[in-house]
Amino acid sequence: MTDLTKMKVAEARDALRAGDVTSVELTEACLDAIEGAGALNAYVHKTPEIALEQATAADARIKAGDAPAMCGIPMGIKDLFCTRGVASQAASRILEGFRPEYESTVTTQLFDAGAVMLGKLNMDEFAMGSSNETSCYGKAVNPWRRGNDDSQLTPGGSSGGSAAAVAADLCLAATGTDTGGSIRQPAAFTGITGIKPTYGRCSRWGIVAFASSLDQAGPMTKDVRDAAIVLQAMCGHDPKDSTSANLPVPDFEAMLTGDIKGKTIGIPREYHMDGMPEEIETLWAKGREMLAEAGAKIVDISLPHTKYALPAYYVIAPAEASSNLARYDGVRYGHRATLAAGEGINDLYEKTRAEGFGPEVQRRVMVGTYVLSAGFYDAYYNRARKVRTLIKKDFEDVFAQGVDAILTPATPSAAFGLGEMQDADPVQMYLNDVFTVTVNLAGLPGVSVPAGLDKQGLPLGLQLIGRPWEEGDLLNTAYALERAAGFAEKPAKWW
Amino acid sequence: MLDLSFEPPKPKVIAGAKYDWELVIGMEVHAQVASEAKLFSGASTKFGAEPNSNVAFVDAAMPGMLPVINEYCVEQAVRTGLGLKAEINLKSAFDRKNYFYPDLPQGYQISQLYHPIVGEGEVIVDMEPGIARLVRIERIHIEQDAGKSIHDMDPNMSFVDLNRTGVALMEIVSRPDIRGPEEAAAYVSKLRQILRYLGTCDGNMQNGNLRADVNVSVCRPGQYEKYQETQDFSHLGTRCEIKNMNSMRFIQQAIDYEAKRQIAILEAGGSIDQETRLYDPDKGETRSMRSKEEAHDYRYFPDPDLLPLEIEQAWVDDIAASLPELPDEKKARFVKDFGLSEYDASVLTAEVANAAFFEKVAAEAGDGKLAANWVINELFGRLKKEGHDITESPVSPAQLAGIVRLIKSDAISGKIAKDLFEIVYTEGGDPEQIVDERGMKQVTDTGAIETAVDEIIAANPAQVEKAKQNPKLAGWFVGQVMKATGGKANPKAVNEIVAKKLAE
Numbered sequence: 001m002t003d004l005t006k007m008k009v010a011e012a013r014d015a016l017r018a019g020d021v022t023s024v025e026l027t028e029a030c031l032d033a034i035e036g037a038g039a040l041n042a043y044v045h046k047t048p049e050i051a052l053e054q055a056t057a058a059d060a061r062i063k064a065g066d067a068p069a070m071c072g073i074p075m076g077i078k079d080l081f082c083t084r085g086v087a088s089q090a091a092s093r094i095l096e097g098f099r100p101e102y103e104s105t106v107t108t109q110l111f112d113a114g115a116v117m118l119g120k121l122n123m124d125e126f127a128m129g130s131s132n133e134t135s136c137y138g139k140a141v142n143p144w145r146r147g148n149d150d151s152q153l154t155p156g157g158s159s160g161g162s163a164a165a166v167a168a169d170l171c172l173a174a175t176g177t178d179t180g181g182s183i184r185q186p187a188a189f190t191g192i193t194g195i196k197p198t199y200g201r202c203s204r205w206g207i208v209a210f211a212s213s214l215d216q217a218g219p220m221t222k223d224v225r226d227a228a229i230v231l232q233a234m235c236g237h238d239p240k241d242s243t244s245a246n247l248p249v250p251d252f253e254a255m256l257t258g259d260i261k262g263k264t265i266g267i268p269r270e271y272h273m274d275g276m277p278e279e280i281e282t283l284w285a286k287g288r289e290m291l292a293e294a295g296a297k298i299v300d301i302s303l304p305h306t307k308y309a310l311p312a313y314y315v316i317a318p319a320e321a322s323s324n325l326a327r328y329d330g331v332r333y334g335h336r337a338t339l340a341a342g343e344g345i346n347d348l349y350e351k352t353r354a355e356g357f358g359p360e361v362q363r364r365v366m367v368g369t370y371v372l373s374a375g376f377y378d379a380y381y382n383r384a385r386k387v388r389t390l391i392k393k394d395f396e397d398v399f400a401q402g403v404d405a406i407l408t409p410a411t412p413s414a415a416f417g418l419g420e421m422q423d424a425d426p427v428q429m430y431l432n433d434v435f436t437v438t439v440n441l442a443g444l445p446g447v448s449v450p451a452g453l454d455k456q457g458l459p460l461g462l463q464l465i466g467r468p469w470e471e472g473d474l475l476n477t478a479y480a481l482e483r484a485a486g487f488a489e490k491p492a493k494w495w
Numbered sequence: 496m497l498d499l500s501f502e503p504p505k506p507k508v509i510a511g512a513k514y515d516w517e518l519v520i521g522m523e524v525h526a527q528v529a530s531e532a533k534l535f536s537g538a539s540t541k542f543g544a545e546p547n548s549n550v551a552f553v554d555a556a557m558p559g560m561l562p563v564i565n566e567y568c569v570e571q572a573v574r575t576g577l578g579l580k581a582e583i584n585l586k587s588a589f590d591r592k593n594y595f596y597p598d599l600p601q602g603y604q605i606s607q608l609y610h611p612i613v614g615e616g617e618v619i620v621d622m623e624p625g626i627a628r629l630v631r632i633e634r635i636h637i638e639q640d641a642g643k644s645i646h647d648m649d650p651n652m653s654f655v656d657l658n659r660t661g662v663a664l665m666e667i668v669s670r671p672d673i674r675g676p677e678e679a680a681a682y683v684s685k686l687r688q689i690l691r692y693l694g695t696c697d698g699n700m701q702n703g704n705l706r707a708d709v710n711v712s713v714c715r716p717g718q719y720e721k722y723q724e725t726q727d728f729s730h731l732g733t734r735c736e737i738k739n740m741n742s743m744r745f746i747q748q749a750i751d752y753e754a755k756r757q758i759a760i761l762e763a764g765g766s767i768d769q770e771t772r773l774y775d776p777d778k779g780e781t782r783s784m785r786s787k788e789e790a791h792d793y794r795y796f797p798d799p800d801l802l803p804l805e806i807e808q809a810w811v812d813d814i815a816a817s818l819p820e821l822p823d824e825k826k827a828r829f830v831k832d833f834g835l836s837e838y839d840a841s842v843l844t845a846e847v848a849n850a851a852f853f854e855k856v857a858a859e860a861g862d863g864k865l866a867a868n869w870v871i872n873e874l875f876g877r878l879k880k881e882g883h884d885i886t887e888s889p890v891s892p893a894q895l896a897g898i899v900r901l902i903k904s905d906a907i908s909g910k911i912a913k914d915l916f917e918i919v920y921t922e923g924g925d926p927e928q929i930v931d932e933r934g935m936k937q938v939t940d941t942g943a944i945e946t947a948v949d950e951i952i953a954a955n956p957a958q959v960e961k962a963k964q965n966p967k968l969a970g971w972f973v974g975q976v977m978k979a980t981g982g983k984a985n986p987k988a989v990n991e992i993v994a995k996k997l998a999e
Contacts (some may be wrong), residue, residue, distance in 0.1 A: 082559045095558065102552060128739060206559040215798035241561050244803050320799055323591050326602020327556040331655065345653070349595055372593070372794035381796060 021070030071114025072288025104206025122161025132160025181436025188461025322368025581616025833863025
C-alpha cells in the first residue's frame with residue numbers, strides 16, 4: 001500500500017468506504033509521521049488517545065454504512081480552536097493550562113461528521129503574525145527548502161503549523177483561520193490549497209477571537225477538491241454566532257466541474273506592486289493565460305482603494321484585538337502573575353499581561369488601544385471603517401460589472417527565511433498581507449491555489465477572490481486553475 | 496386619551512450666603528430588565544443564588560464565547576419606551592465600553608452609545624394634585640450589568656461574584672429638567688411606578704434592580720430659562736455626577752448636600768470641577784470618586800460580535816397594542832369615572848395591584864367614591880399597620896364590597912361598619928351574614944328610636960331645659976340614644992327625632 005499519510009481527503013474517503021483502509025490505519029500512519037517530524041514543530045499538543053478513539057468509532061460508523069465524507073479522516077486543528085478538554089492556548093503563554101469545557105462549533109461539526117483529531121497545530125500567538133515566529137511554542141518550520149540550502153524557512157502565518165502539517169503529510173487536512181491572510185499566505189508558502197470562506201459562512205463560536213469582524217475559519221488541504229469537502233463539513237449556520245449567516249450550504253464538491261467557459265475573471269491593476277519579484281508577475285500572467293485557455297473571459301479591472309487596505313486593516317484588526325484580548329487579565333483562567341506584598345489589581349493586570357503576551361501581541365494591543373482612544377478615534381478607527389466601506393464597494397462594483405472572480409498573486413514573495421525579518425520594521429512583515437487583507441475587509445471568499453515553483457524551488461500561490469456566498473463557484477474556478485497549473489510537487493523530506 | 500391638566504412646580508431655591516440659587520438635575524436610571532435570562536446568555540437572573548452559580552461561559556468571558564441577544568429583553572426595552580411615550584428606533588446597535596475591572600470579565604461592557612433602541616420620551620412627575628413636572632427622556636439603551644466585587648471577606652484577597660454579570664439593564668437618561676431634590680425622588684418614584692405597571696422592571700431598589708446616577712449643578716435664577724430657550728448648556732453650571740444611588744431618601748439627601756457644597760464653592764469665588772462623586776449616607780456627604788482627568792477613556796466602538804439590532808414596526812405595534820393602562824391614564828379615568836379627588840386617585844393608582852383591587856371593590860359595590868374611602872382609609876391603613884401589601888390582604892375585594900354595600904344601603908352605620916371590617920379582617924366571613932348573625936343591622940325603625948328618645952328625655956329633664964336654650968347640646972341626647980341602642984340606631988334618624996322632640 002502507498003504511504004497512507006500522502007492520501008488526499010477524497011481518496012481516503014473512497015478507500016475507507018471501499019474498505020481498503022481503516023481510519024485506525026490512517027490515523028496511526030499520521031501519528032507515526034508526526035512523531036518523526038518534531039523538527040517541523042507543527043503540532044504543539046498531540047492527542048493520540050483521542051485520535052485513536054475517534055478513529056475506532058469512525059471505523060464502526062463506516063462499517064455500519066453511516067459514513068459522512070469526513071468520517072475517519074485524520075486532521076490537525078489549529079490551536080486557535082477551543083477543543084474540549086484539550087489545551088487550547090492560541091499559542092500564547094497567557095492561556096497556559098487552559099483546557100476549555102466546550103468544543104468550538106467548527107470542530108464539533110467536523111467530529112460529528114467523523115473526523116479524527118491528531119492534535120493542535122502551531123500558529124502565531126493569537127493569530128497575529130505572518131511567519132509563525134510569534135508562537136509561544138517557538139516557530140513552526142516550512143517543510144520546503146531553497147534547493148540544497150538547508151536554512152529554515154517560514155511556513156507563513158498565522159496558520160503556519162496547519163500549513164506545515166498538510167504540506168509534510170502530517171495529517172490529511174487541517175483547520176486554519178484567516179483574519180488578514182492567515183490561511184491563504186501559509187498555503188501559498190507551502191504549496192497547498194487554503195480557502196477563507198465568506199465572512200459568516202463558518203461559525204466563530206469557540207474560536208479564540210483576534211478581530212471579530214474579520215476572523216473566519218477555513219480548511220487547508222492538499223488540493224481544491226479536499227478544500228470543498230472539508231469546507232462543506234466546517235460551515236453552516238450557527239445560532240450561537242450572531243454574525244453567522246442563515247443560508248443553505250450547497251454541495252461544493254458537486255460543483256467542481258472544471259468548466260469555467262463564459263466566466264469573467266478580473267485582473268485588478270492595483271495589485272501590481274512596485275518592487276514585486278518578477279517571478280510573481282510571471283506566475284500571475286501565467287494564471288491569467290491558463291484561465292483564458294480554460295475558456296474564461298479575462299478583463300482588466302480597477303479596485304481603486306486597494307492601497308488604503310493595508311493601513312485600514314492594521315487599524316481595524318488591532319482595535320478589535322485590543323478589546324477582544326482584554327479578557328486575558330489573570331483573574332479567571334490562564335496565566336496569572338505572582339504579586340508582591342502590597343500590590344493590587346492594576347499590578348495583577350500589568351504583570352500578567354506583560355508576562356503572558358509576546359511582543360507582537362503587545363504591540364497590536366497598544367496600537368488598537370491608541371486608535372480607539374478619545375481624540376484619535378475619528379482620525380484612525382472611523383477613517384479606517386470608511387476605507388473599509390469603500391473597499392467593499394470597489395468589489396461590489398466589479399461584481400456588478402459581471403466579474404465572477406478576481407485573480408491576484410497570493411503573496412508578494414515566496415516563503416522567506418525564519419529569523420530574516422527579525423530586525424525589520426514590523427510593517428515589512430505586515431506587507432505579506434497586502435494581497436489578502438482586502439478580501440477580509442470586504443468579507444469575501446478567497447482561495448489560494450499552488451501554481452508553480454520559483455527559481456529556488458519554492459512554491460508560489462495564486463489567489464482567486466469570489467462573490468459573497470459563492471464559494472462553490474469560486475472553488476470550481478480554483479479547480480480549473482489547479483488542473484491547468486498541474487502543480488504536484490512535494491517538499492523533499494529532510495526532517 | 497384623557498389627561499389631567501397640571502401646572503409645573505416652582506423650582507427649589509436655595510439661599511446661599513450671598514445669592515439665591517436654583518438646582519438643575521438630570522438623571523440616569525439603571526433599571527434591571529425583568530427577564531428570566533441574561534441579555535446575551537441563557538443564565539438565570541434569579542437574585543440571591545449561590546455566588547457564581549448563574550454564569551454561562553460567555554458571562555465569564557471564556558475564550559471564543561459569543562453573545563447572542565435575548566429577544567425578550569429587547570421586547571421589554573421597547574415596551575418601556577412605549578410606556579414612556581418615546582420613539583422606538585427600529586435600527587439600533589451595540590457598542591463596547593472598554594475598561595478593566597475584575598467584575599467585568601470581558602474587559603468591556605456591551606452597551607448602546609451611538610444608536611440606542613429608544614429615543615425621546617417623557618415622564619409626568621406628579622408633585623401634588625394639579626402640580627407636576629414634565630421631565631423629558633433623552634434616550635433609553637440596553638446594556639449589560641457588571642458582577643460584584645467583594646472586598647471585605649478576606650484581608651488579602653478580593654472575591655468576585657459573576658451572577659449579576661450580563662444581566663440586562665435599561666439605562667433611562669433624562670434631560671436636565673428636574674429642579675429640586677423632591678422632584679428627583681418623585682421622578683424616580685414615577686419611573687418606578689410606570690416600569691412596574693409595564694412589568695419591565697420590578698423596581699426593587701434594595702436589591703439594586705433600580706438605581707440612579709444623579710447629575711447636579713446649580714445656577715442663578717434666570718439662567719435655566721435661558722438654557723430652555725436655547726438648549727445651550729453653557730447657561731448652566733458645571734455638573735457633578737453622584738453615582739449609584741438606590742434609595743429615594745439618599746437621593747434627596749445627596750442632592751441637598753451636593754447643591755450646598757457647590758454653592759459654597761461658587762460663592763467663595765471658586766469653580767466646580769466636573770467629576771464623579773459618591774454619596775456616603777453615614778456621613779451624609781458626597782465625596783470625589785474620580786475627577787474629569789482621571790475619567791476612564793472607554794474607547795467605545797461598535798461591537799463586532801453583534802449585528803445591528805433591527806426590529807419591525809409590526810412587532811412594535813403588537814407590543815404597543817398589549818400595553819396595559821398606565822398610571823396617568825388610570826388616574827385620570829378614576830377621577831372622571833368614579834368622581835374621585837386627584838389625590839385619592841393618585842393613592843389608588845400608585846401600584847397597579849392596588850388599583851385593580853379598588854376597581855373590583857368599586858364595581859361590586861356600585862359606588863366608587865365610597866369604595867375609594869374604604870380601600871384607602873380602612874384597608875390600606877390596616878395593611879400598613881401590619882406591614883402587608885395588597886397581595887397579602889386578608890380581606891378580598893368581594894368582602895370589602897359587601898361592607899360598602901351594607902353602608903350604602905343604610906343597613907349599617909359607619910361606626911358599625913368599622914367593627915364589621917375588623918371582624919372580616921381578623922376572622923373572615925361574608926359581611927352580610929356576619930351582620931345578620933350578630934345583629935349588627937342598623938335600627939331604622941323610627942318607632943323604636945322614638946321610644947328610646949322619649950325614655951332619655953323623660954329621665955333627664957334638667958338636660959332637656961338646657962338643650963332647649965342651647966340647641967348644640969342636642970348631641971348629648973344623640974350620644975345617649977346611640978349608647979342605649981348599642982350603636983345600631985341610624986344616626987341620621989336619631990338626629991332628626993332628637994331635634995324634633997326637643998323642639999316640642
